[in-house]
Amino acid sequence: MTAARVGIGGPVGSGKTALIEAILPHLAKAGIDTAVITNDLVTDEDALRLRRGGLLAPGRVLAVQAGACPHTVIREDPTLNIAAADRLERDFPGLELILIESGGDNLASTFSPDLVDHWLFVIDVAGGDDIPRKKGPGILQADLLVVNKTDLAPHVGVDLAQMLAEARQVRAGRPVIGTVCRRDEGVAQIVAHLRREVLFR
Numbered sequence: 001m002t003a004a005r006v007g008i009g010g011p012v013g014s015g016k017t018a019l020i021e022a023i024l025p026h027l028a029k030a031g032i033d034t035a036v037i038t039n040d041l042v043t044d045e046d047a048l049r050l051r052r053g054g055l056l057a058p059g060r061v062l063a064v065q066a067g068a069c070p071h072t073v074i075r076e077d078p079t080l081n082i083a084a085a086d087r088l089e090r091d092f093p094g095l096e097l098i099l100i101e102s103g104g105d106n107l108a109s110t111f112s113p114d115l116v117d118h119w120l121f122v123i124d125v126a127g128g129d130d131i132p133r134k135k136g137p138g139i140l141q142a143d144l145l146v147v148n149k150t151d152l153a154p155h156v157g158v159d160l161a162q163m164l165a166e167a168r169q170v171r172a173g174r175p176v177i178g179t180v181c182r183r184d185e186g187v188a189q190i191v192a193h194l195r196r197e198v199l200f201r
Ligand SMILES: Nc1nc2c(ncn2[C@@H]2O[C@H](COP(=O)(O)OP(=O)(O)OP(=O)(O)O)[C@@H](O)[C@H]2O)c(=O)[nH]1
Pocket: 010, 011, 012, 013, 014, 015, 016, 017, 018, 019, 046, 103, 104, 105, 148, 149, 150, 151, 152, 179, 180, 181, 182, 183
């Protein structure tokens, strides 16, 4: 059995690491054997943060350094990420799920189907309510769009209901979930989506 590989992409600071931190306890509770690969530009910052957080054994978090062009290593040449995922599968027999966090990038970043079985794109309310209307490939093509930081909507003048409705409209009804990763809001829905669509359990 091989582990399902799920990409998590999105703009810088939208909350990709926060989402991983929020879903790991749900996955642990459901007994889903999980590991994570992080992609940072030239550091291992996100991997160090996840290891420090103690939500997973440190060996279950691998870091890939993407260099100056974060989308290259998840789309054009995902060799480093594939090698990291293969290593996790070798090191942890029975692994069911590998989350692959992309380095923060723009609205055009997408994942190679050679690397992932499924991918999430995370945007945030503070990035502006016009983001869904810009129809970047990440927003249109991701299997699940996550709109994070919904708690900030009143503070940044965003009509949340309208932003979510526009996101659903440009995605032609494909799933969109609003979250406050910091407060575990909407996170159970994401885990339910992954169990239904990816893990089949
Ligand atoms: N208000 C609010 N802040 C959040 C939420 N989720 C994340 N943040 C904050 O947003 C900032 C960026 O979160 P990260 O998880 O580091 O974002 P990221 O997408 O992993 O960032 P990069 O890896 O640098 O691209 C941090 O200061 C988080 O505390 C949320 O739901 N609400």
